[in-house]
Amino acid sequence: xxxxxxxxxxxxxxxxxxxxxxxxxxxxxxxxxxxxxxxxxxxxxxxxxxxxxxxxxxxxxxxxxxxxxxxxxxxxxxxxxxxxxxxxxxxxxxxxxxxxxxxxxxxxxxxxxxxxxxxxxxxxxxxxxxxxxxxxxxxxxxxxxxxxxxxxxxxxxxxxxxxxxxxxxxxxxxxxxxxxxxxxxxxxxxxxxxxxxxxxxxxxxxxxxxxxxxxxxxxxxxxxxxxxxxxxxxxxxxxxxxxxxxxxxxxxxxxxxxxxxxxxxxxxxxxxxxxxxxxxxxxxxxxxxxxxxxxxxxxxxxxxxxxxxxxxxxxxxxxxxxxxxxxxxxxxxxxxxxxxxxxxxxxxxxxxxxxxxxxxxxxxxxxxxxxxxxxxxxxxxxxxxxxxxxxxxxxxxxxxxxxxxxxx
Numbered sequence: 001x002x003x004x005x006x007x008x009x010x011x012x013x014x015x016x017x018x019x020x021x022x023x024x025x026x027x028x029x030x031x032x033x034x035x036x037x038x039x040x041x042x043x044x045x046x047x048x049x050x051x052x053x054x055x056x057x058x059x060x061x062x063x064x065x066x067x068x069x070x071x072x073x074x075x076x077x078x079x080x081x082x083x084x085x086x087x088x089x090x091x092x093x094x095x096x097x098x099x100x101x102x103x104x105x106x107x108x109x110x111x112x113x114x115x116x117x118x119x120x121x122x123x124x125x126x127x128x129x130x131x132x133x134x135x136x137x138x139x140x141x142x143x144x145x146x147x148x149x150x151x152x153x154x155x156x157x158x159x160x161x162x163x164x165x166x167x168x169x170x171x172x173x174x175x176x177x178x179x180x181x182x183x184x185x186x187x188x189x190x191x192x193x194x195x196x197x198x199x200x201x202x203x204x205x206x207x208x209x210x211x212x213x214x215x216x217x218x219x220x221x222x223x224x225x226x227x228x229x230x231x232x233x234x235x236x237x238x239x240x241x242x243x244x245x246x247x248x249x250x251x252x253x254x255x256x257x258x259x260x261x262x263x264x265x266x267x268x269x270x271x272x273x274x275x276x277x278x279x280x281x282x283x284x285x286x287x288x289x290x291x292x293x294x295x296x297x298x299x300x301x302x303x304x305x306x307x308x309x310x311x312x313x314x315x316x317x318x319x320x321x322x323x324x325x326x327x328x329x330x331x332x333x334x335x336x337x338x339x340x341x342x343x344x345x346x347x348x349x350x351x352x353x354x355x356x357x358x359x360x361x362x363x364x365x366x367x368x369x370x371x372x373x374x375x376x377x378x379x380x381x382x383x384x385x386x387x388x389x390x391x392x393x394x395x396x397x398x399x400x401x402x403x404x405x406x407x408x
Contacts, residue, residue, distance in 0.1 A: 004031040004041060008238045011199070011291045012245060018291045019393065023199035023237030028068055030076040033231045033239050034188040036166075038076045042069040044092035047192050047233045049185060051164025054082030057100075057108075058183050058192040058233070059093045063145045066096025080104045083163050085170060086112040086151065087194025087235060088177045089119040097149050111161070112151035113172055115179035120148040133208045137399045155181060173220030174213035176203050182220060189230030189243075196220055197249065199237025201288075201295045202257060205302025206396060212306055214257045221254040237292075249292050256287045260300060264307040273317030274308050299394040331369035341371035345380050357388050368408070382408035 002010070004027075010016035027041040036050040043065050047058040055077065061069040081100040087093055089112065097108050123130060124146060131144040161168040169184040176195045183192040195203060196217060204212035225247055232240040232249060240246050263281040272280075281304050287293055288300075308316075315322055324330075335341040348363035364381045371377055385405035392398045 001029070004029055004033075004039065004238045005241060008240055011238065012240070014291065018199065018294045018296055021238075022296060022395075023234075024297065024395065026065055026068070028072045030072055031239070032076070033233065033241070034190050037185070037188045037190055037231075038073065039233050039239050040069055040073045040076075041238060042072070044090075044235055045233065045237075046073060047190070048073055048077065049166060049168070049188070049190075050077065050079060051082065051166045053164030054080045056161075056163050056166070056168060057081055057084040059087055059194070059235070060084050060100075061096035062092035063095040064140075064142050065092075066099060070096055070099050080106065081108045083109045083111065083161070085161075085168070085181065085183055086110065086116065087182065087192065088113070088180045089116040089123075089148075090177065090195070091123070091145055093194070093235065094149070095145070107152075109153065110149065110151045111153045111155060111159070111170070111181075113179040113181050114154040114156045115177075116151055116154070119177070119179055120150075123148065136403045137208060137396060139399055139402060171220070171223065173216060173223075175217035175220055176212055178211075178213070180220075182224060184224070184227055184229070186227075189228075190233055191224050191227065191229040191231070191246070192233045193221075193224065193235060195235035196224075197232060197234045197237075197253060197292070198297065199234060199292045200297040201293055201299055201394075202253060202303070203298040204257070205298050205300070205304070205306040207302055207305070207400070208396075211310060213310070214303060214307060215261045218254040218257040218261070221250045221257075225250040225254070240292075249290075252287055252290050252293060256283050256293050257303075259283050259287070260303050261307060264304055265311065268308070268312055274305070274312075275316065275318070277308060278304055295394045297395050299397065302394075302396065328369055331366040334366050335370035341367040341374060341377060344370070345374075345377045348384065349380055352384050352387060357384060357391065360384050361388060378408045382406070 026043040029041045031039050033039045038048040040046040044062050046069055049056040084097055097110055100108050127144055127146050134144055155170055157172050159170040170181050173180050180194055182194055182196055204214045229246050230243050232246045240249050260283055264277055267277045283300050335344055338344050344363050344367040348360045351360035361384055364384050367377045368381045382405045385401045389398045389401035
């Protein structure tokens, strides 16, 4: 099995395509990325800093993989855990504290942003919804958690933390979440980005999640870059080693987001509707070609939609969509005009055969909505969405289309 350094080098050089080393894949490999600094590669990563008072962990593991992540860390160091800093409250980053507390029979001091408790309350309120989101997005049956360990200390903006003779600089940033902290450890030259860097197109367009903040996200990446880090420990994916490589990754990712923000805002200021904005806004091909900006998780089109929602609300500019007829009424009327749902389905099949799966999906949805009991239309719907899923690179699009196929 290659080391994390080898994986990182092969990905950056293009020797290994990022699709073959999915950043969300748990590897359960640990590596000393800097003196007294251990990185554990999991679904969501953990970085452990040795101090004279015990370990400081940046993130603690996911609700489904916290134990194997802990076991991997324990192969590298037996030191007790003094402090844990959660980069944010997503459930793949903030579980497993109780495992360390149980093994050492002493508490771990948990630090998080002030918005994390509010997030946990929202998760409890919408547990069923979040379970369904995860089932679609990750194709998993794991039950979304309903109880959460409260942090012991909350940080609103910045905090300089001294633990066992080492200094940790914590900074808040709006980005993937409103409760995000990133961590700079100056004596190691290590920046822990959390999910502000994930070896993929930034996850700030997720179609099933709450608002994300691309402009502020880019500013946070530039603030990290200004520190001149030697090692980047990401929330997902492998570390990046060497100041030049880290600079390029942070600068490119910030530029990628800034390009999308600038284009969307310029068109919105011209009064453009969402449909035109989706058609025209694109990041540069040069940036999209970077291995750490590939659309293997989120994708630029989703980020554009999120930006429009952030600055303009949910209405897309089409007056018919402000107070629309119900989908079944539209589908029934269009099927009647076409000569029946079967005619719509036949055209959808022809479009799919010709390769226009996006338009085919529209027509098969109309047909299936107009005649939900027609088994042949349901079978065609399943086939079209299986084809769409097979052609998608982004995990989010594949998850939605795969679920649509299975539910047809």
